[in-house]
Amino acid sequence: EYVLPTLINMYAECGDTRSAHAMFGRVPDGDCVVSYNAMITAAVRSSRPGEALVLFREMQAKGLKPTPVTLTSVLSACALLGALELGRWIHEYVRKAGLDSLVKVNTALIDMYGKCGSLEDAIGVFQGMESIDRQAWSVMIVAYANHSYGREAISLFEEMRKQGIKPDAVTFLGLLYACSHSGMVSEGLQYFDSMREYGIVPGIKHYGCVTDLLARSGQLEKAYKFIDELPIKPTAILWRTLLSACGSHGAVDLGKRVFERILELDDTHGGDYVIYSNLCANTGEWEEMNRVRKLMNEKGVVKVPGCSSIEIDNRVHEFFAGDARHPHARRMVDQVIEQLKLVGYVPNTSQVFHVEMGEEEKATSLRYHSEKLAISFGLLNTSPGTTLRVVKNLRVCPDCHSMAKLVSMLFNRQIILRDLNRFHHFEDGVCSCGDYCLKSYCKCSSYKSWYG
DNA sequence: CGAAACCTGA
DSSP: OOHHHHHHHHHHHTTOHHHHHHHHHTSOTTOOHHHHHHHHHHHHHTTOHHHHHHHHHHHHHTTOOOOHHHHHHHHHHHHHHTOHHHHHHHHHHHHHTTOTTOHHHHHHHHHHHHHTTOHHHHHHHHHTOSSOOHHHHHHHHHHHHHTTOHHHHHHHHHHHHHTTOOOOHHHHHHHHHHHHHTTOHHHHHHHHHHGGGGTOOOOHHHHHHHHHHHHHTTOHHHHHHHHHTOSSOOOHHHHHHHHHHHHHHTOHHHHHHHHHHHHHHOSOBHHHHHHHHHHHHHTTOHHHHHHHHHHHHHHTOBOOOOEEEEEETTEEEEEETTOOOSHHHHHHHHHHHHHHHHTTOOOOHHHHHHHHHTOHHHHHHHHHHHHHHHHHHHHHTSSTTOOOOOOTTOOOOHHHHHHHHHHHHHHOOOEEEEOSSOEEEEETTEETTTHHHHHHHOOOHHHHHHHO
16 A cells, blocks of 8 residues: 555655644554555654654554665664664674665765764775665765765765766765865865766755865865855855854954855854854954844844763763753763862863852853763773774864873873864874864864863 | 755854
């Protein structure tokens, strides 16, 4: 019976979750895998990976056997969450079920490993594939890009070309992304220009990568001009990319111009106000900072708190900035403070004092940073011998860097930090992407105040 | 019913 699943999918695609659920509820008992697949796919597509996993567990509890479709969708959910352990479990299942020859399943596995921080496993799956299609090549290039391995991404691209596989728009995104995150400006621009030879028309995301390429490397004015002269209307995202680079390069004058441009397009995005007001604070423009803070309050912007997540015993726990109520967060904060004391790395006592004194604002900030630290430690305190943990959304700054150094000395482990989009590998306290990530990617003033 | 895709902070 394929009518219900098709209806579920239709409703989900139109964004009508309620009707989709209603349809799902009408599926008779003993129900079909296909309906579950439709629901899981819908959840993943609308960025609700947690819901997808709940459905998956429910389905297993009913004794329904996952199909390749289920597995690819669930792997995609794992990728979104950074749920490496669950992803490995699925991989094991795939092997046992003899599904490891399916290109789509393998592609989903590569993507999952890439997004969950295990590049080695991604490479392992890639190399074990009998036939590799365009999408699998692209996903592997994106995985290298996310891990800041620009050279490797490029050589994979060249290899792909040699084998006569035609790159598509996504392949180029991965390639440009790799270049911008490895500081390979001229290479990136060259590849951007070569897109036409493949008959690919650059889209807004390609322009976004080039903006990032120029801006991150400090060519801020050039980036401004680039956006301004685009053949298509730039989105707020493009300007935001530039604004963030102005932030890391301390370019407050250009930052102001860019900020104005953003407000023309979208004045509801809280992050823009925060980036710009921080830039003002870092460059001593106090009046301007106050003006922006006020503006932000007047506009009633959407504030989405920063979120980090960790995986313990196959469950992913999410932590939001300023929220220390989560039992794991609480426990880890205490653990971290203990650990810090043990190695003589004592948190600034006056800040701890602020917590006791109940100065809300400062206490929140301490909790925020403690959580980030707690997460690093919490992860590293799990089973010895594992070298890999995933920390999502952790900003990298020199202080985190020294944190990483401390941790890798203490536990003799390799650690991997994942910030929003990419991974930093620290071994013996040294990041694999060299100075580049630290020089141009950090916004450390706020962290400094805590570590002293 | 199936996989990839630009930016981001207190």
